[in-house]
Amino acid sequence: MTDNYKLSTINSQLSLAPWRSLLAGSLHRNRSLVYARYLQLATVRASGRPANRTVVFRGFVENTNQLKFITDLRSQKVQEIDLYPWGEICWYFPKTREQFRIAGRLNLVNAGDSDPALQQARQIAWQEISEAARSQFAWPQPGENKAAASVFQQPAPDSIAPLDNFCLLLLEPEQVDFLELRGQPQNRSLYLRDGQGNWSVRSVNP
Amino acid sequence: MTDNYKLSTINSQLSLAPWRSLLAGSLHRNRSLVYARYLQLATVRASGRPANRTVVFRGFVENTNQLKFITDLRSQKVQEIDLYPWGEICWYFPKTREQFRIAGRLNLVNAGDSDPALQQARQIAWQEISEAARSQFAWPQPGENKAAASVFQQPAPDSIAPLDNFCLLLLEPEQVDFLELRGQPQNRSLYLRDGQGNWSVRSVNP
Numbered sequence: 001m002t003d004n005y006k007l008s009t010i011n012s013q014l015s016l017a018p019w020r021s022l023l024a025g026s027l028h029r030n031r032s033l034v035y036a037r038y039l040q041l042a043t044v045r046a047s048g049r050p051a052n053r054t055v056v057f058r059g060f061v062e063n064t065n066q067l068k069f070i071t072d073l074r075s076q077k078v079q080e081i082d083l084y085p086w087g088e089i090c091w092y093f094p095k096t097r098e099q100f101r102i103a104g105r106l107n108l109v110n111a112g113d114s115d116p117a118l119q120q121a122r123q124i125a126w127q128e129i130s131e132a133a134r135s136q137f138a139w140p141q142p143g144e145n146k147a148a149a150s151v152f153q154q155p156a157p158d159s160i161a162p163l164d165n166f167c168l169l170l171l172e173p174e175q176v177d178f179l180e181l182r183g184q185p186q187n188r189s190l191y192l193r194d195g196q197g198n199w200s201v202r203s204v205n206p
Numbered sequence: 207m208t209d210n211y212k213l214s215t216i217n218s219q220l221s222l223a224p225w226r227s228l229l230a231g232s233l234h235r236n237r238s239l240v241y242a243r244y245l246q247l248a249t250v251r252a253s254g255r256p257a258n259r260t261v262v263f264r265g266f267v268e269n270t271n272q273l274k275f276i277t278d279l280r281s282q283k284v285q286e287i288d289l290y291p292w293g294e295i296c297w298y299f300p301k302t303r304e305q306f307r308i309a310g311r312l313n314l315v316n317a318g319d320s321d322p323a324l325q326q327a328r329q330i331a332w333q334e335i336s337e338a339a340r341s342q343f344a345w346p347q348p349g350e351n352k353a354a355a356s357v358f359q360q361p362a363p364d365s366i367a368p369l370d371n372f373c374l375l376l377l378e379p380e381q382v383d384f385l386e387l388r389g390q391p392q393n394r395s396l397y398l399r400d401g402q403g404n405w406s407v408r409s410v411n412p
Binding site: 033035038040041042043044048049050051052053054084086087088089090092094099101103132135136139140141142143144145146147149152184185188190202203204205206 | 239241244246247248249250254255256257258259260290292293294295296298300305307309338341342345346347348349350351352353355358390391394396408409410411412
């Protein structure tokens with residue numbers, strides 16, 4: 001192991017936001033519940049009204065604090081994010097009774113994205129999902145009148161190269177509101193990122 | 207029982223939206239999970255960005271399709287709703303793997319609301335929550351720097367008359383997007399309310 005390697009490891013550890021260890025703990029203590037990786041993503045519609053849906057957490061982009069999700073280019077939320085790339089996730093952990101509200105900028109990584117690291121992350125995300133999940137990207141247009149059952153019976157897509165409408169969706173957190181429902185009063189901490197990317201934290205009233 | 211009474215009972219049954227029986231079924235089949243009554247409410251902040259937090263379902267206003275929640279007049283969401291009274295809840299039922307996305311207009315019922323029926327609903331909501339829940343409305347301003355522990359040690363508020371900052375929050379649904387994750391392809395139905403209050407439904411691609 002060279003000194004350079006050690007240094008870069010230390011730097012990447014240092015870059016982890018202070019709320020990351022809390023979230024890792026919550027994920028670990030709720031790991032018996034498959035739906036502890038489900039959370040709700042709020043965006044804003046073209047009409048200005050809010051939208052909200054369940055998405056599945058797919059881990060972090062390596063050496064960053066960006067949360068990964070996947071979505072279909074044809075889904076409503078892609079249009080919303082194109083117009084207004086801000087989101088807030090609400091993530092409730094049933095076993096430990098904790099809530100993370102994470103607000104930040106959303107970034108869609110589609111087939112045309114020119115960043116090689118992001119394009120690779122998109123490909124890995126495709127390879128990591130199940131064949132059943134990959135098949136959904138070959139289904140007819142989401143939200144349109146339901147197609148005949150036969151239209152859903154497609155051969156499974158290639159497991160290596162993502163279909164063009166497969167998108168990686170990244171959330172770059174700017175604010176994290178962490179609430180522990182256990183306890184009276186409950187503990188609540190507010191994490192804020194400044195313009196230089198540094199995080200501060202304060203305890204607030206629940 | 208007079209004929210009039212029978213008629214009004216029938217009318218109120220007729221006024222229930224077609225998705226109500228689905229939601230009642232989901233609540234029933236998930237009743238062993240206390241957190242099946244928790245859901246996520248998205249609103250829009252003054253900045254235009256979305257907000258999202260967990261709230262607890264408190265039932266429906268009698269003879270209507272309005273969902274009841276409670277909130278503190280001092281909470282951030284009250285300011286958001288005052289500015290822009292639209293919300294979307296995302297309600298995931300873990301046991302049956304169903305999701306309801308319910309969008310509609312939000313209505314805050316505070317101490318000054320002049321509608322006697324709504325004021326009564328607000329009082330009943332106060333009486334139905336636990337003493338611990340009522341105590342939270344006597345706590346210091348939510349979101350401010352955490353007060354000393356002693357400030358949270360207040361005598362329990364009156365159990366009959368709500369504190370002034372106790373609000374009932376109502377959601378009047380306009381659109382319900384119901385998704386059953388079980389099955390391949392999943393079933394998805396879209397319920398829409400027209401200007402006359404009539405609901406239509408269609409099956410759509412998931």
